[in-house]
Amino acid sequence: xxxxxxxxxxxxxxxxxxxxxxxxxxxxxxxxxxxxxxxxxxxxxxxxxxxxxxxxxxxxxxxxxxxxxxxxxxxxxxxxxxxxxxxxxxxxxxxxxxxxxxxxxxxxxxxxxxxxxxxxxxxxxxxxxxxxxxxxxxxxxxxxxxxxxxxxxxxxxxxxxxxxxxxxxxxxxxxxxxxxxxxxxxxxxxxxxxxxxxxxxxxxxxxxxxxxx
Amino acid sequence: xxxxxxxxxxxxxxxxxxxxxxxxxxxxxxxxxxxxxxxxxxxxxxxxxxxxxxxxxxxxxxxxxxxxxxxxxxxxxxxxxxxxxxxxxxxxxxxxxxxxxxxxxxxxxxxxxxxxxxxxxxxxxxxxxxxxxxxxxxxxxxxxxxxxxxxxxxxxxxxxxxxxxxxxxxxxxxxxxxxxxxxxxxxxxxxxxxxxxxxxxxxxxxxxxxxxxxxxxxxxxxxxxxxxxxxxxxxxxxxxxxxxxxxxxxxxxxxxxxxxxxxxxxxxxxxxxxxxxxxxxxxxxxxxxxxxxxxxxxxxxxxxxxxxxxxxxxxxxxxxxxxxxxxxxxxxxxxxxxxxxxxxxxxxxxxxxxxxxxxxxxxxxxxxxxxxxxxxxxxxxxxxxxxxxxxxxxxxxxxxxxxxxxxxxxxxxxxxxxxxxxxxxxxxxxxxxxxxxxxxxxxxxxxxxxxxxxxxxxxxxxxxxxxxxxxxxxxxxxxxxxxxxxxxxxxxxxxxxxxxxxxxxxxxxxxxxxxxxxxxxxxxxxxxxxxxxxxxxxxxxxxxxxxxxxxxxxxxxxxxxxxxxxxxxxxxxxxxxxxxxxxxxxxxxxxxxxxxxxxxxxxxxxxxxxxxxxxxxxxxxxxxxxxxxxxxxxxxxxxxxxxxxxxxxxxxxxxxxxxxxxxxxxxxxxxxxxxxxxxxxxxxxxxxxxxxxxxxxxxxxxxxxxxxxxxxxxxxxxxxxxxxxxxxxxxxxxxxxxxxxxxxxxxxxxxxx
Numbered sequence: 001x002x003x004x005x006x007x008x009x010x011x012x013x014x015x016x017x018x019x020x021x022x023x024x025x026x027x028x029x030x031x032x033x034x035x036x037x038x039x040x041x042x043x044x045x046x047x048x049x050x051x052x053x054x055x056x057x058x059x060x061x062x063x064x065x066x067x068x069x070x071x072x073x074x075x076x077x078x079x080x081x082x083x084x085x086x087x088x089x090x091x092x093x094x095x096x097x098x099x100x101x102x103x104x105x106x107x108x109x110x111x112x113x114x115x116x117x118x119x120x121x122x123x124x125x126x127x128x129x130x131x132x133x134x135x136x137x138x139x140x141x142x143x144x145x146x147x148x149x150x151x152x153x154x155x156x157x158x159x160x161x162x163x164x165x166x167x168x169x170x171x172x173x174x175x176x177x178x179x180x181x182x183x184x185x186x187x188x189x190x191x192x193x194x195x196x197x198x199x200x201x202x203x204x205x206x207x208x209x210x211x212x213x
Numbered sequence: 214x215x216x217x218x219x220x221x222x223x224x225x226x227x228x229x230x231x232x233x234x235x236x237x238x239x240x241x242x243x244x245x246x247x248x249x250x251x252x253x254x255x256x257x258x259x260x261x262x263x264x265x266x267x268x269x270x271x272x273x274x275x276x277x278x279x280x281x282x283x284x285x286x287x288x289x290x291x292x293x294x295x296x297x298x299x300x301x302x303x304x305x306x307x308x309x310x311x312x313x314x315x316x317x318x319x320x321x322x323x324x325x326x327x328x329x330x331x332x333x334x335x336x337x338x339x340x341x342x343x344x345x346x347x348x349x350x351x352x353x354x355x356x357x358x359x360x361x362x363x364x365x366x367x368x369x370x371x372x373x374x375x376x377x378x379x380x381x382x383x384x385x386x387x388x389x390x391x392x393x394x395x396x397x398x399x400x401x402x403x404x405x406x407x408x409x410x411x412x413x414x415x416x417x418x419x420x421x422x423x424x425x426x427x428x429x430x431x432x433x434x435x436x437x438x439x440x441x442x443x444x445x446x447x448x449x450x451x452x453x454x455x456x457x458x459x460x461x462x463x464x465x466x467x468x469x470x471x472x473x474x475x476x477x478x479x480x481x482x483x484x485x486x487x488x489x490x491x492x493x494x495x496x497x498x499x500x501x502x503x504x505x506x507x508x509x510x511x512x513x514x515x516x517x518x519x520x521x522x523x524x525x526x527x528x529x530x531x532x533x534x535x536x537x538x539x540x541x542x543x544x545x546x547x548x549x550x551x552x553x554x555x556x557x558x559x560x561x562x563x564x565x566x567x568x569x570x571x572x573x574x575x576x577x578x579x580x581x582x583x584x585x586x587x588x589x590x591x592x593x594x595x596x597x598x599x600x601x602x603x604x605x606x607x608x609x610x611x612x613x614x615x616x617x618x619x620x621x622x623x624x625x626x627x628x629x630x631x632x633x634x635x636x637x638x639x640x641x642x643x644x645x646x647x648x649x650x651x652x653x654x655x656x657x658x659x660x661x662x663x664x665x666x667x668x669x670x671x672x673x674x675x676x677x678x679x680x681x682x683x684x685x686x687x688x689x690x691x692x693x694x695x696x697x698x699x700x701x702x703x704x705x706x707x708x709x710x711x712x713x714x715x716x717x718x719x720x721x722x723x724x725x726x727x728x729x730x731x732x733x734x735x736x737x738x739x740x741x742x743x744x745x746x747x748x749x750x751x752x753x754x755x756x757x758x759x760x761x762x763x764x765x766x767x768x769x770x771x772x773x774x775x776x777x778x779x780x781x782x783x784x785x786x787x788x789x790x791x792x793x794x795x796x797x798x799x800x801x802x803x804x805x806x807x808x809x810x811x812x813x814x815x816x817x818x819x820x821x822x823x824x825x826x827x828x829x830x831x832x833x834x835x836x837x838x839x840x841x842x843x844x845x846x847x848x849x850x851x852x853x854x855x856x857x858x859x860x861x862x863x864x865x866x867x868x869x870x871x872x873x874x875x876x877x878x879x880x881x882x883x884x885x886x887x888x889x890x891x892x893x894x895x896x897x898x899x900x901x902x903x904x905x906x907x908x909x910x911x912x913x914x915x916x917x918x919x920x921x922x923x924x925x926x927x928x929x930x931x932x933x934x935x936x937x938x939x940x941x942x943x944x945x946x947x948x949x950x951x952x953x954x955x956x957x958x959x960x961x962x963x964x965x966x
Binding site for chain 2: 014015016017018019020021023024025027028034045046047048049050051128130133134135136137138151152153154203204206207208209
């Protein structure tokens with residue numbers, strides 16, 4: 001059966017607590033062969049405990065598949081982009097380099113590109129993906145649009161991203177503050193670290209060190 | 214007694230800790246069935262389905278229907294299945310054998326039991342009954358904790374039993390008893406989901422109670438403001454509305470300062486205070502001195518932040534205050550807890566929907582494990598060993614004379630001081646790893662060496678059991694059934710998934726085998742955990758922690774039952790259909806102490822304000838030891854690491870302890886990120902790698918405590934204890950730091966060892 005069309009994957013990095021549950025759970029999905037295909041990125045460990053979970057965004061026109069010389073990356077009818085197919089993948093790394101979100105990873109041991117497949121073995125039979133099932137903060141959420149709108153009134157979901165002249169529409173949706181609901185352009189972030197650094201830096205400014213350390 | 218080199222590598226080879234991985238396990242194929250149960254780790258007790266095949270736990274599946282966590286799990290719960298079929302699993306009994314390279318030889322189970330019984334008998338005959346002590350734990354099911362209390366108090370008739378909740382829940386418990394007359398989190402977590410203000414003090418929720426995160430974020434979606442008090446910017450603090458960077462050990466000063474401002478601005482619920490509390494005037498007089506300036510001076514929190522916190526808290530219509538070990542692990546931990554409760558009571562926001570207060574329990578059965586008689590001064594049902602009526606009731610249930618019950622004993626740390634004074638000569642421990650978990654653990658090692666006889670029950674050879682004369686192979690969580698009571702006060706059921714391997718036995722059978730071998734079998738012939746539970750129900754009847762109308766079936770039908778759940782109503786009529794008490798202190802509620810006089814558990818039904826007095830930590834920084842050391846947990850490990858340091862993916866995520874320090878401090882000391890740093894206190898030292906981060910107070914360093922031996926931060930911590938709760942002061946001591954070389958043992962030891 002296809003992944004139900006009313007169920008969507010939402011990523012809300014503001015909620016992420018870096019607990020690693022998604023990473024540990026990903027490797028427990030039956031079809032992932034013990035590999036974890038989600039990344040948990042630590043943004044700037046010196047300044048902030050902020051982390052961001054990175055799943056495949058399951059693009060409508062997946063760049064990884066477009067650049068694959070071996071036609072090894074398939075997007076299912078229901079919009080899920082799968083890991084490279086073993087008989088076809090030539091481990092050339094094109095997809096790894098081309099993906100604008102930095103998702104595919106080369107499993108050098110297996111000579112195979114592996115990536116998040118939204119737990120297709122689970123989602124295609126109506127179950128939730130493993131990471132979104134366990135996520136303690138629900139930074140990863142899987143459900144209907146009605147559910148997310150009810151649960152997150154301060155945020156809105158976007159699924160269109162601007163990378164220079166390339167516009168990418170995705171099946172996975174990113175939660176952003178309702179006030180900033182325009183399509184996200186990565187170029188906007190170039191001049192602004194956007195991490196609230198000044199806040200973290202100032203928190204302890206008034207606390208003096210003793211004189212005799 | 215600092216740890217002498219070299220390491221006993223033969224012992225490590227034989228017993229671990231080794232890391233288990235899925236890839237090293239035999240392929241299992243599809244699981245044959247799923248067992249609904251709960252995680253074996255923290256006090257949240259998330260529902261989980263274990264996948265079982267051929268008497269092995271082979272994986273898990275989220276249990277979406279369980280209402281508390283709805284399928285959510287932290288990394289520990291996800292990988293917990295790897296503790297099953299583990300190469301380090303104890304499947305035989307062992308006796309100390311100094312001629313063997315690994316220090317132990319296996320022996321038949323019955324022979325081990327006979328020897329333990331003979332030693333208990335010898336020590337009690339020679340030195341008196343109290344010379345044999347028992348240390349138990351709050352990760353055991355409530356049935357087992359009840360049995361441990363009964364075994365000590367009835368079978369051994371020793372006063373000296375205590376448990377590892379002494380390191381965990383006792384400050385909160387004592388504070389709750391003083392203020393409310395009952396020791397239970399007052400509200401279900403659903404009450405977070407409508408609170409205007411959530412006040413989190415000394416609780417690294419994201420790492421120590423991860424599932425609670427979604428409740429906090431969901432509350433915020435509904436408009437809640439989140440206040441976090443912590444010396445570190447924890448993951449939850451990162452985006453909170455107000456972060457108060459408290460100097461470790463100064464929490465009660467903050468609470469007093471907030472109360473001062475609540476009074477000054479009349480942000481009080483006067484009708485509630487007048488009708489439902491006593492003691493406010495004395496407290497108000499006490500906090501008069503806690504002006505914002507004085508509070509800022511003591512707490513190290515800037516005055517405007519204190520004012521903001523007081524205004525947010527003071528003006529709220531609904532709220533939920535939560536705290537954990539961060540305010541409790543102090544030589545004045547009870548005062549910190551009372552300070553927190555005082556601002557709750559002054560607000561009148563308790564006993565109603567979205568008006569809550571709770572401590573976040575640490576261990577799986579941190580709640581249930583502190584209720585039914587394994588604490589040194591306690592009998593089942595939350596009864597007191599010093600109370601003649603309580604003694605008479607329990608003696609009646611157990612079929613003995615009240616005078617045969619011992620008097621209250623001493624706390625877990627004091628038991629080791631009794632070893633030093635030759636008052637305790639023998640020890641039985643279960644579910645407790647004091648070599649890792651108690652402070653100043655060089656002293657603990659010396660005392661373990663001094664014991665005439667020590668028997669440890671465990672499923673892995675934990676670091677303390679290495680000192681044992683006899684090791685008995687107990688049961689893993691998934692090898693037994695029984696109840697635990699989770700953080701909200703909800704009694705839930707652990708279900709058996711597999712049977713014990715080899716000579717290993719369910720813990721309650723081992724204890725009963727010992728009673729039989731001692732010739733003291735009476736009252737120790739239960740055929741099942743449910744039979745123990747049925748007696749516990751009777752023993753708890755009429756007590757504060759009343760479980761009398763709870764049954765395994767009812768737990769199953771209701772997804773857990775919140776105690777109190779009495780089987781007899783106020784009018785003396787039977788109430789077998791009682792559904793439990795989800796929220797405490799509701800207006801008009803009845804309890805067996807107040808008997809209708811009011812919602813709180815005192816004869817007049819009123820809650821108590823207690824003067825919460827600030828005193829500095831036992832050891833303050835000075836020129837020789839100028840830096841504050843505070844300790845705590847990381848998300849991938851649990852307590853002393855006996856389980857999580859054996860689960861490969863969890864070790865890989867956090868292989869070794871580290872010392873976290875601010876770049877300003879690091880720069881002063883010439884330390885860069887990842888440098889090796891020697892951290893020294895007056896009691897011990899450890900050499901760890903630096904994590905340089907801007908998210909900790911510059912005058913404080915943090916080290917997580919889950920590791921053993923030379924990596925154990927509890928070599929450094931101080932054995933100062935709260936005078937009321939006897940909790941150790943893990944959260945503050947004085948240290949110095951210096952740049953160092955990588956320790957030599959690293960060539961021999963794996964990170965988890």
